Amino acid sequence: MKHVPLTEAWTGVADCKNCTIRNAVLFSGLKESDFDALHRPIDQFVYTPGMQIYAAGDEARTLFTVRSGLVKLTQYLPDGTQRIVRLLRKTDLFGLDALVQPEYPHTATALHETELCRLPVDVVRDLSRTNGVLYQELMTRWHKALSSADRWITEFSTGSARDRVVRLLLWLCEPEEHARCTLFSREDLGALLGLTTETASRTMAELKRQNFIRETRTNQFECDIPRLQHLLEG
Numbered sequence: 001m002k003h004v005p006l007t008e009a010w011t012g013v014a015d016c017k018n019c020t021i022r023n024a025v026l027f028s029g030l031k032e033s034d035f036d037a038l039h040r041p042i043d044q045f046v047y048t049p050g051m052q053i054y055a056a057g058d059e060a061r062t063l064f065t066v067r068s069g070l071v072k073l074t075q076y077l078p079d080g081t082q083r084i085v086r087l088l089r090k091t092d093l094f095g096l097d098a099l100v101q102p103e104y105p106h107t108a109t110a111l112h113e114t115e116l117c118r119l120p121v122d123v124v125r126d127l128s129r130t131n132g133v134l135y136q137e138l139m140t141r142w143h144k145a146l147s148s149a150d151r152w153i154t155e156f157s158t159g160s161a162r163d164r165v166v167r168l169l170l171w172l173c174e175p176e177e178h179a180r181c182t183l184f185s186r187e188d189l190g191a192l193l194g195l196t197t198e199t200a201s202r203t204m205a206e207l208k209r210q211n212f213i214r215e216t217r218t219n220q221f222e223c224d225i226p227r228l229q230h231l232l233e234g
Contacts, residue, residue, distance in 0.1 A: 042118065042119060043117070043118045044067070044115065044116070044118070045115070045116045045118060046115050046116075047069070047110035047114045047115075047116065048110065048113055049110055049112055049184075050109065050110065051109065051110050052107065052108070053071065053108040053109060053110065053116070054104050054107070054108050055104070055107045056074075056075070056076065056104055056105060056106055057103050057104070058103065059102060059103060060095065060098035060101060060102060060103055060104045060121070061098060061120060061121055061122075062095055062098060062118050062119065062120055063094070063095040063099075063118075063119040063120075064094050064095045064108075064116045064117065064118055064119070065092070065117040066088050066089060066090055066091065066092045066093075066094070066115075066116060067090065067116060067117060068090055068113075068114065068115045069089075069090075069110060069113055069114025069115060069116075070087060070088070070089055070110070070111040070112040070114060070182075070184075071089075071092075071094065071108055071109065071110055071111065071114055071116075072084045072086075072087055072088075072109050072111050072184075072188065072192070073085050073086045073087075073088065073094065073106040073107070074107045074108075074109065075105070075106050075107075076107070082191050083191055083194070084188060084192035085106060085152060086148060086149060087111070087192070090175065093141045093145070094145070095108070095121075096141065096142055098121040099121060099124075099138075111184045111188065112182060112184070124138070155167045155171075156168060156192065156193055156194075157193070157194050161193070161195050161199050161202075161203045162203055162206070162207075162231070163231070163232060164193040164194070164195065165193065165200065165203045165204060166207070166212075166231050166232055167232065168189075168192070168193060169181060169207075169213065169221070169223050169228060170225065170228055170229065173225060178222075179222060179223045179224070179225045180216075180220065180221065180222050180223070181221055181223060182219055182220050182221075183204075183219045183220075183221060184219060186200045186201045189204070211224070212224050212227055212228055212231070213228075
C-alpha cells in the first residue's frame with residue numbers, strides 16, 4: 001500500500017494533479033482546492049495476480065479506480081460455483097455499490113498485476129454534495145457501469161463458444177495499439193463466458209491453430225483483429 005498525503009497529491013511522488021489517467025477518472029473535474037477534502041485519505045495499492053481486493057459481504061466503505069491492470073468481479077452461486085460477471089481495466093471505477101448499500105455484492109480480485117486508487121465512500125459522498133461536477137461525473141460512471149453490465153450479459157454470455165471467446169479477445173485488445181492482449185487462466189475464462197474450462201481451452205487452441213491468434217508468451221497473445229471481426233460477421 002502507498003498512502004498519498006495531501007502534500008504529495010500536488011507536489012510529491014503521487015502527483016495526482018498530473019496523473020496520466022486523471023482526465024478519464026472520477027476526479028477529473030476537481031480543482032486544486034477540492035483536493036484538500038479528497039486527497040488526504042486516498043491510498044494507492046498494488047495487487048499481484050490472484051490477490052483479493054474485497055469479498056462479497058464485506059462492509060462497503062470504499063470506491064476504487066483502476067490505474068493499471070485487470071480486475072474481475074465474481075459472484076458465487078448457492079452450489080459454490082463461481083461466475084465472473086465483469087472485468088475492469090484502466091480508468092474503470094468500481095465498488096459503486098458502497099454508495100447505496102452496506103455490503104459489496106461481488107468479490108473483486110486482481111487478474112493481472114494491478115494498481116488501484118482507493119477512495120473512501122464517505123469523502124466522495126460528502127464532496128459530491130457540494131461539487132456539481134463531481135456529482136455529474138459520479139452519475140456518468142454509474143451509467144457506464146450499468147451499460148458495461150448489459151454488455152457482458154449480451155456479448156459475453158450468448159452465442160457460440162467461439163463467438164464469446166472472440167468478443168472477449170477483441171474487448172481486451174480495445175485499449176491496446178498493437179492488437180495484443182494478456183489473458184488469464186482457462187478456468188477464469190470459462191467462468192467469465194459461461195463455458196466449461198475444457199470448452200474454453202479447446203476454443204483457444206482452435207483459434208491458435210487457425211492463426212487468428214498467436215501466443216507470444218504464456219497467456220500473452222497477438223490477435224489478427226480484422227480476421228477475428230470477420231468471424232463474428234460471418
